Amino acid sequence: MFYSGGGVYRALSTEGLADFEALAASGLLNDPRIVGTERADGTPAATGLLPGEVAAVLKHEPVPFVSYPYEWTFSMLKDAAHLQLDLLLAALDHDLVLKDSSPYNVQFKGARPVFIDVGAFERLRAGELWVGYRQFCMLYLFPLLLQSLKGIDFQPWLRGSLDGISATKLRGAMSFRDRFRRARSGAALSARRVGHRRGRGRLAVGAAAGREQGACCEQ
Known part of the structure; x- marks a missing residue:
């Protein structure tokens, strides 16, 4: 998890991205009991956050x-x-x-x-x-x-x-x-x-x- 420009983001590894895509395909992300989440457009800098390559970045709805x-x-x-x-x-x-x-x-x-x-x-x-x-x-x-x-x-x-x-x-x-x-x-x-x-x-x-x-x- 990291913050950029007032937004809340999460960096994903290659395996983490595959898990997220399976979650997205399931439709569970539409469940209001799960925080609003989407793939980030214009990926913020996430260099060094993971041991390996950053495959994708997610943006989460902030919790007040x-x-x-x-x-x-x-x-x-x-x-x-x-x-x-x-x-x-x-x-x-x-x-x-x-x-x-x-x-x-x-x-x-x-x-x-x-x-x-x-x-x-x-x-x-x-x-x-x-x-x-x-x-x-x-x-x-x-x-x-x-x-x-x-x-x-x-x-x-x-x-x-x-x-x-x-x-x-x-x-x-x-x-x-x-x-x-x-x-x-x-x-x-x-x-x-x-x-x-x-x-x-x-x-x-x-x-x-x-x-x-x-x-x-x-x-």
Whole structure:
């Protein structure tokens, strides 16, 4: 990402351009939940921004106000988590996937979450697992569970660790009884819903989500 003349731009490598073209062909860029993005005419200087050659430059619609997950309310983080999973499911329908799962890829326009990292979309490879699931747990699921079940604000935790809350730290904050309680306010988000998608690559992603949930919560 870089700024030029008041505009917000992103430099793409050759592989990144191929992923973006697949995203553009899917029609997902027309989704209002994704930041407005277009190929830049009259490419601004992007020399040295990437290790290799810059294949293309994108221009993004500016976000009027930038906020961070450790500044958000419980409902804002939950809305961002829903957006992350909904876009992942939409991407899978077009043989695409989100390669990470960070709330720092989300900003708010008023009360509406908007996904700003179009570079996170990439083509789905056969048999590939969703590598972003662990990150989803640490930055979305565990902070929401901590506040929902224990009444402990997640904001100081995320401010102190940009990587989120590890399963070990969450388990240390939970009593034996907590592990059998149902989270309030719909906080118990689960990427298992990804597993409802069919197809070889999609089932691989869903299976990864199911397996990772156990591993992620037991470490």
